[in-house]
Amino acid sequence: MRAVAIVGAGQSAFGDFPDKSIKELFFDAYREMAASVDRDFDPALIEAAYLGNLGSGGFQLGNVSALMTGFVGLPYIHAVRIENACASGGYALAAGAMDILSGTHRVVLAGGVEKMTDVSATRGRYWLGVSGDTEYERLAGTTFAGLYALIAKRHMHEFGTTREQLSLVAVKNHHNGALNPKAQFQREVKLEQAMTSPTVCDPLNLFDCCSTTDGASAVLLCDGEIAKRFTDTPVYVAGFGTSSDYLAIHDRASTTTLEATRRAAARAFRMAGLRPADVDLAEVHDCFTIAELLAYEDLGFCDKGKGGAFLEEGRTALSGDIPVNASGGLKAKGHPIGATGTGQAYEMFRQLRGSADQPARQVKGAEKGLLHNVGGSGGTAAVTILAR
Amino acid sequence: MRAVAIVGAGQSAFGDFPDKSIKELFFDAYREMAASVDRDFDPALIEAAYLGNLGSGGFQLGNVSALMTGFVGLPYIHAVRIENACASGGYALAAGAMDILSGTHRVVLAGGVEKMTDVSATRGRYWLGVSGDTEYERLAGTTFAGLYALIAKRHMHEFGTTREQLSLVAVKNHHNGALNPKAQFQREVKLEQAMTSPTVCDPLNLFDCCSTTDGASAVLLCDGEIAKRFTDTPVYVAGFGTSSDYLAIHDRASTTTLEATRRAAARAFRMAGLRPADVDLAEVHDCFTIAELLAYEDLGFCDKGKGGAFLEEGRTALSGDIPVNASGGLKAKGHPIGATGTGQAYEMFRQLRGSADQPARQVKGAEKGLLHNVGGSGGTAAVTILAR
Numbered sequence: 094m095r096a097v098a099i100v101g102a103g104q105s106a107f108g109d110f111p112d113k114s115i116k117e118l119f120f121d122a123y124r125e126m127a128a129s130v131d132r133d134f135d136p137a138l139i140e141a142a143y144l145g146n147l148g149s150g151g152f153q154l155g156n157v158s159a160l161m162t163g164f165v166g167l168p169y170i171h172a173v174r175i176e177n178a179c180a181s182g183g184y185a186l187a188a189g190a191m192d193i194l195s196g197t198h199r200v201v202l203a204g205g206v207e208k209m210t211d212v213s214a215t216r217g218r219y220w221l222g223v224s225g226d227t228e229y230e231r232l233a234g235t236t237f238a239g240l241y242a243l244i245a246k247r248h249m250h251e252f253g254t255t256r257e258q259l260s261l262v263a264v265k266n267h268h269n270g271a272l273n274p275k276a277q278f279q280r281e282v283k284l285e286q287a288m289t290s291p292t293v294c295d296p297l298n299l300f301d302c303c304s305t306t307d308g309a310s311a312v313l314l315c316d317g318e319i320a321k322r323f324t325d326t327p328v329y330v331a332g333f334g335t336s337s338d339y340l341a342i343h344d345r346a347s348t349t350t351l352e353a354t355r356r357a358a359a360r361a362f363r364m365a366g367l368r369p370a371d372v373d374l375a376e377v378h379d380c381f382t383i384a385e386l387l388a389y390e391d392l393g394f395c396d397k398g399k400g401g402a403f404l405e406e407g408r409t410a411l412s413g414d415i416p417v418n419a420s421g422g423l424k425a426k427g428h429p430i431g432a433t434g435t436g437q438a439y440e441m442f443r444q445l446r447g448s449a450d451q452p453a454r455q456v457k458g459a460e461k462g463l464l465h466n467v468g469g470s471g472g473t474a475a476v477t478i479l480a481r
Numbered sequence: 482m483r484a485v486a487i488v489g490a491g492q493s494a495f496g497d498f499p500d501k502s503i504k505e506l507f508f509d510a511y512r513e514m515a516a517s518v519d520r521d522f523d524p525a526l527i528e529a530a531y532l533g534n535l536g537s538g539g540f541q542l543g544n545v546s547a548l549m550t551g552f553v554g555l556p557y558i559h560a561v562r563i564e565n566a567c568a569s570g571g572y573a574l575a576a577g578a579m580d581i582l583s584g585t586h587r588v589v590l591a592g593g594v595e596k597m598t599d600v601s602a603t604r605g606r607y608w609l610g611v612s613g614d615t616e617y618e619r620l621a622g623t624t625f626a627g628l629y630a631l632i633a634k635r636h637m638h639e640f641g642t643t644r645e646q647l648s649l650v651a652v653k654n655h656h657n658g659a660l661n662p663k664a665q666f667q668r669e670v671k672l673e674q675a676m677t678s679p680t681v682c683d684p685l686n687l688f689d690c691c692s693t694t695d696g697a698s699a700v701l702l703c704d705g706e707i708a709k710r711f712t713d714t715p716v717y718v719a720g721f722g723t724s725s726d727y728l729a730i731h732d733r734a735s736t737t738t739l740e741a742t743r744r745a746a747a748r749a750f751r752m753a754g755l756r757p758a759d760v761d762l763a764e765v766h767d768c769f770t771i772a773e774l775l776a777y778e779d780l781g782f783c784d785k786g787k788g789g790a791f792l793e794e795g796r797t798a799l800s801g802d803i804p805v806n807a808s809g810g811l812k813a814k815g816h817p818i819g820a821t822g823t824g825q826a827y828e829m830f831r832q833l834r835g836s837a838d839q840p841a842r843q844v845k846g847a848e849k850g851l852l853h854n855v856g857g858s859g860g861t862a863a864v865t866i867l868a869r
Binding site for chain 1: 580723861
């Protein structure tokens with residue numbers, strides 16, 4: 094069977110950029126990706142591009158793939174927009190890997206782009222709300238913070254997860270984000286500040302929620318056979334797995350387990366021939382603080398219900414045995430929806446090659462990293478395992 | 482190398498269905514698909530679903546793949562929304578084929594769904610306009626009829642294409658649509674009526690434009706190795722090819738050639754080891770009458786500029802040597818954007834198996850059929866060649 098390698102990665106700064114269009118954001122990521130390939134990069138080699146995008150605030154909804162690839166000088170390729178809400182980038186990565194495994198194309202771009210900050214708060218809630226079940230959730234008045242608040246409340250009830258444990262996710266990820274020059278929020282947050290910020294939807298407060306973000310990311314995938322042509326240190330896609338679930342939370346088997354994450358992880362680990370304990374570090378989908386605790390549990394890093402304790406023990410800190418969201422995560426690095434999944438791949442590509450921007454953020458000796466990207470409240474999830 | 486087969490196909494009626502939700506439309510297509518599999522169909526075999534969708538009028542924008550697959554009873558699969566404007570379905574078909582060729586999944590659904598008629602005319606123009614280049618086309622006031630009118634005007638100027646030739650496309654496709662019980666417009670149109678209908682954007686009039694449509698379609702793909710388990714008469718994906726182009730028409734090499742179509746066709750023919758003359762019938766993307774003439778030329782059925790004459794000679798009539806749009810095409814069958822590509826596959830699956838609904842529409846002895854699906858004004862295009 095063929096192998097799939099990543100040989101280049103780029104990411105725009107994540108943040109609020111009123112002067113940059115979605116095209117310029119994507120070009121920032123593309124340009125860094127191109128420059129990151131150690132040798133022999135040639136745009137003419139790129140035969141396909143899979144781009145994650147939710148809606149760019151309604152500015153450009155259709156044919157975004159052609160608009161972006163044309164703008165960076167890649168016409169006449171197999172360009173496809175992949176949309177699975179916040180997991181669009183993770184699915185773009187899986188699509189790129191499958192394309193190469195199918196033998197259709199040998200050099201493939203997987204990326205994503207989103208422009209969110211131009212949108213009004215009302216319209217922004219609409220653009221996000223339409224990733225939940227419109228009939229049963231959005232039109233009933235539920236926002237995404239509302240959906241995750243339901244999950245958090247139930248998790249607290251079932252497992253005794255505490256307000257402080259939720260806030261510790263924010264504290265950890267802001268600490269890491271402060272070390273990431275491309276993060277939207279490069280500043281630390283104190284526990285008291287995180288615990289007492291204004292309520293968004295009980296029990297979630299401002300620091301439990303990720304932000305709206307402009308940004309883009311891109312990685313260059315190729316057939317493993319030709320990876321060494323581009324670099325001596327490729328990173329390999331050891332495994333990938335995805336799963337959908339019922340979109341409306343009330344249809345699911347459990348409120349406190351994202352079954353999509355559980356199944357996606359099981360598939361990715363099976364393909365990679367690895368177990369959760371083999372993972373050295375992970376970028377997980379912390380759109381809300383509770384989501385990171387769910388991720389620890391559903392990815393198999395700890396038992397169900399023990400996510401809060403796992404965090405408190407420092408296991409997922411930069412100094413822990415499985416650092417999670419060294420980049421700052423969605424919480425501090427930012428969450429430009431379609432760009433998040435391949436943004437995780439950008440961070441992991443650099444971590445596994447020892448090229449993190451600041452020594453303080455570099456996880457030493459990491460060989461295997463896991464990426465976890467969730468669509469909406471868990472209607473879709475993608476897990477990718479990278480290995481050097 | 483693996484082969485990919487189609488073993489089942491379903492389509493909802495295409496039309497204006499104020500009482501049906503997108504979920505119900507998709508279920509109509511799914512149910513017929515399931516019933517069409519000759520034996521051993523089991524939903525539990527379906528491991529992945531690729532669904533084309535543009536935006537369903539803004540009702541549900543994100544995670545449509547999870548919403549649709551959950552509703553028909555397919556949770557926990559690799560469900561992905563593919564969006565390349567009007568070519569979304571054609572790309573969903575290609576994605577499904579690549580998935581199987583990659584060895585990731587063996588039984589895969591490719592389909593699409595769109596709900597367009599609930600949307601006001603103003604908002605509808607927005608939803609369609611966002612598939613062109615927003616900065617250079619939509620915000621300058623250009624509608625999609627406007628873009629194709631530019632192309633038509635230039636085609637008339639360069640090649641002498643006539644008003645009558647454009648209208649003959651409508652006459653032919655309405656003739657075919659009148660024979661299709663699932664078409665949106667099941668009635669003939671006379672040449673004079675087609676030539677004198679109200680102008681939409683000069684030189685295009687009402688009967689030069691396809692309509693807004695509600696509808697869904699789905700085909701069941703599987704690894705060629707297991708196809709005979711489901712039917713004695715599978716239809717095979719002999720080849721597929723796609724291409725993007727610059728999204729804005731002013732950036733393109735030519736106004737009268739859809740380079741995306743030309744390249745997609747070349748790739749599909751190469752993969753299939755066939756030439757245009759080998760094709761027995763075709764479903765092409767006639768979103769506007771001029772688009773069908775471009776398709777004849779860019780797919781290689783006739784020389785550049787000769788599309789009008791090719792049509793006038795009756796070559797593409799049901800009785801011609803290469804019947805085009807036996808279904809009625811986008812013009813008469815309807816164009817529910819995300820569902821169009823796999824709707825073409827539905828028609829071709831039935832034509833190649835001799836199961837067209839009415840003998841008058843059945844193309845006798847057809848063995849090889851081509852599907853052609855264009856995104857927007859040609860920013861993307863997908864060509865698929867099916868063979869029994």
